[in-house]
Amino acid sequence: xxxxxxxxxxxxxxxxxxxxxxxxxxxxxxxxxxxxxxxxxxxxxxxxxxxxxxxxxxxxxxxxxxxxxxxxxxxxxxxxxxxxxxxxxxxxxxxxxxxx
Amino acid sequence: xxxxxxxxxxxxxxxxxxxxxxxxxxxxxxxxxxxxxxxxxxxxxxxxxxxxxxxxxxxxxxxxxxxxxxxxxxxxxxxxxxxxxxxxxxxxxxxxxxxxxxxxxxxxxxxxxxxxxxxxxxxxxxxxxxxxxxxxxxxxxxxxxxxxxxxxxxxxxxxxxxxxxxxxxxxxxxxxxxxxxxxxxxxxxxxxxxxxxxxxxxxxxxxxxxxxxxxxxxxxxxxxxxxxxxxxxxxxxxxxxxxxxxxxxxxxxxxxxxxxxxxxxxxxxxxxxxxxxxxxxxxxxxxxxxxxxxxxxxxxxxxxxxxxxxxxxxxxxxxxxxxxxxxxxxxxxxxxxxxxxxxxxxxxxxxxxxxxxxxxxxxxxxxxxxxxxxxxxxxxxxxxxxxxxxxxxxxxxxxxxxxxxxxxxxxxxxxxxxxxxxxxxxxxxxxxxxxxxxxxxxxxxxxxxxxxxxxxxxxxxxxxxxxxxxxxxxxxxxxxxxxxxxxxxxxxxxx
Numbered sequence: 001x002x003x004x005x006x007x008x009x010x011x012x013x014x015x016x017x018x019x020x021x022x023x024x025x026x027x028x029x030x031x032x033x034x035x036x037x038x039x040x041x042x043x044x045x046x047x048x049x050x051x052x053x054x055x056x057x058x059x060x061x062x063x064x065x066x067x068x069x070x071x072x073x074x075x076x077x078x079x080x081x082x083x084x085x086x087x088x089x090x091x092x093x094x095x096x097x098x099x100x
Numbered sequence: 101x102x103x104x105x106x107x108x109x110x111x112x113x114x115x116x117x118x119x120x121x122x123x124x125x126x127x128x129x130x131x132x133x134x135x136x137x138x139x140x141x142x143x144x145x146x147x148x149x150x151x152x153x154x155x156x157x158x159x160x161x162x163x164x165x166x167x168x169x170x171x172x173x174x175x176x177x178x179x180x181x182x183x184x185x186x187x188x189x190x191x192x193x194x195x196x197x198x199x200x201x202x203x204x205x206x207x208x209x210x211x212x213x214x215x216x217x218x219x220x221x222x223x224x225x226x227x228x229x230x231x232x233x234x235x236x237x238x239x240x241x242x243x244x245x246x247x248x249x250x251x252x253x254x255x256x257x258x259x260x261x262x263x264x265x266x267x268x269x270x271x272x273x274x275x276x277x278x279x280x281x282x283x284x285x286x287x288x289x290x291x292x293x294x295x296x297x298x299x300x301x302x303x304x305x306x307x308x309x310x311x312x313x314x315x316x317x318x319x320x321x322x323x324x325x326x327x328x329x330x331x332x333x334x335x336x337x338x339x340x341x342x343x344x345x346x347x348x349x350x351x352x353x354x355x356x357x358x359x360x361x362x363x364x365x366x367x368x369x370x371x372x373x374x375x376x377x378x379x380x381x382x383x384x385x386x387x388x389x390x391x392x393x394x395x396x397x398x399x400x401x402x403x404x405x406x407x408x409x410x411x412x413x414x415x416x417x418x419x420x421x422x423x424x425x426x427x428x429x430x431x432x433x434x435x436x437x438x439x440x441x442x443x444x445x446x447x448x449x450x451x452x453x454x455x456x457x458x459x460x461x462x463x464x465x466x467x468x469x470x471x472x473x474x475x476x477x478x479x480x481x482x483x484x485x486x487x488x489x490x491x492x493x494x495x496x497x498x499x500x501x502x503x504x505x506x507x508x509x510x511x512x513x514x515x516x517x518x519x520x521x522x523x524x525x526x527x528x529x530x531x532x533x534x535x536x537x538x539x540x541x542x543x544x545x546x547x548x549x550x551x552x553x554x555x556x557x558x559x560x561x562x563x564x565x566x567x568x569x570x571x572x573x574x575x576x577x578x579x580x581x582x583x584x585x586x587x588x589x590x591x592x593x594x595x
Contacts, residue, residue, distance in 0.1 A: 005475070009475075010471070013471055013474050013475045013478065014471065016474050016478060017430060017458075017470050017471060017474040018434075018437075018451075018454050018455050018458050019455065019458055019459055019462070019467055019470065019471070020455050020456070020459040021459075021467075029467075029468065029471055032468060032529050032530075033468070033471060033472055033475060035529070035530050036422055036472060036529070036530055036533070037485070039418070039419055039422070039530060040419040040422065040423055040485060040489075041419075042415070042416055042419050043416055043419040043420055043423065043485065043488050043489055043492055044484055044485060044488060046416070046488055046491070046492065048488055048491035048492070048495070051491040051494050051495060052491070052494055053487060053490035053491050053493070053494060054490055054491075054493040054494040054497060055304060055490055055493075056304045056334075056546075057290045057291075057304065057497075057544075057545060057546020057547075057571075058290065058291055058334065058336070058546060058571075060333075060334065062333075063330075063333040065330070073197045073198060074197060077197040078197050078440075080195075081194055081195060081196075081197065081440070081441045082439070082440055082441060083438060083439070083441075083442075083443075083444035084444065090439050090440055092439055092450045092453065093446065093447060093448060093449050093450050093452075093453050094448075094449050094450065095449065095450045095451075
């Protein structure tokens with residue numbers, strides 16, 4: 001199995017993805033992702049410079065509607081599913097600085 | 101009893117919806133401990149719904165085309181106030197504040213929702229072994245997997261727990277389990293069925309589709325759930341051709357193309373001209389190819405003209421898919437941050453809380469795909485992998501358009517093998533991914549495809565053959581599927 005991805009690279013990607021892994025898990029992931037990328041060498045090797053990308057099966061157009069007030073999801077029903085709520089809002093731990 | 105048979109009997113008053121439901125609930129309690137098709141059985145809710153159908157019938161009110169038909173829902177379809185887990189610890193206990201559009205449409209068609217079925221976590225997998233709540237087993241052989249990711253829905257239909265089920269298909273997740281469980285599975289045209297309320301995996305590929313024991317039931321379910329939905333901006337607008345009404349019209353004069361790249365070893369390839377240098381996808385078993393050849397012969401016998409066609413980019417599909425789908429998944433699954441819904445693992449600050457919640461809530465395969473997708477989209481690799489994969493998609497659309505200039509539908513295998521044993525492929529992710537090699541092209545193009553049971557492999561387990569067509573060709577595909585169903589050997593049947 002090739003070493004296309006190193007443990008350090010896997011750790012960097014994990015930070016981007018907001019996931020935490022042990023060193024053993026990172027090594028295993030690096031090997032597995034390398035194997036998938038080896039398989040993708042056929043795509044990587046393709047000369048497709050004159051082909052436009054397709055990000056979607058159908059040509060997408062913006063869908064708009066009249067700017068009218070309509071019923072939306074019930075606020076209490078939505079908040080009832082949140083892990084933590086305070087005064088009708090989602091509550092989260094501190095975002096800035098050290099925790100109190 | 102078929103779904104359409106149940107609906108007719110309920111409408112005529114010959115049977116009650118409640119009686120039909122109780123019969124299916126009895127089968128579930130008899131055998132689902134062994135199969136594990138359901139994450140949740142909604143016995144009380146279903147009885148209430150069945151009584152409402154019966155009351156409507158006795159009042160003489162109009163009832164829908166699926167009146168009293170028990171339907172199982174893949175547990176990534178939102179049901180208001182009813183747990184929707186995606187077979188993930190991340191969403192355990194989550195009760196969506198709304199119904200998916202397909203759920204509303206099924207109810208207004210008179211269907212009775214019996215429960216939520218098991219899946220590979222967030223629909224990522226090909227064996228239903230990636231569920232946080234344990235695997236589902238194949239009703240034909242409980243040492244084997246039902247396929248995935250809609251393995252619970254496929255097993256529920258195969259075991260007679262429900263005549264109809266919904267699955268979702270991102271890379272083959274309706275068709276491959278349908279093939280492995282010996283049922284019919286349709287992946288509709290992208291945009292034919294609303295995705296509103298389907299928990300997103302890869303938004304440009306996901307499509308909800310019906311699973312049934314027979315073609316007519318699948319067609320009726322497709323008619324009930326398809327149509328434009330203002331809540332899904334990718335939903336196709338405009339009138340659709342009826343499907344059920346034309347099912348009996350046969351295939352006389354239909355032009356069928358056997359896809360060379362999916363059928364290595366087929367006798368027809370050796371006889372065909374101009375195929376020198378065609379490379380084929382890996383790993384399709386000889387006994388599966390033999391069933392595809394038999395299906396081609398059956399279509400010919402019914403009046404179709406079968407030729408061999410080449411879609412060279414089909415061999416690139418797997419690689420392109422396993423860059424595009426994880427890339428979209430890594431973006432879609434960013435929403436699970438422990439703030440608005442789902443699991444939260446508390447930490448001193450919000451960033452740590454995000455990481456701890458995601459690390460605890462997602463299983464190994466979901467993490468693997470988020471990692472793969474994040475890598476494919478990250479600076480320095482985007483152009484080498486993701487951007488090229490999108491160009492493969494263009495290539496495939498072009499080649500399919502060229503193929504459909506000469507033929508009406510394409511034919512190939514659905515899955516490379518029959519159902520494999522539990523644990524056989526869990527140690528090697530790439531080996532598991534190869535299950536999708538024949539189904540992926542239709543997701544990349546957005547075209548419809550259906551898997552139909554067509555006899556058994558050397559091991560006596562069901563084989564599905566796949567019919568593929570251009571956008572909105574469901575009426576033709578299902579008409580051809582109905583011909584195959586009639587021609588299929590009778591022993592490909594009950595578990």
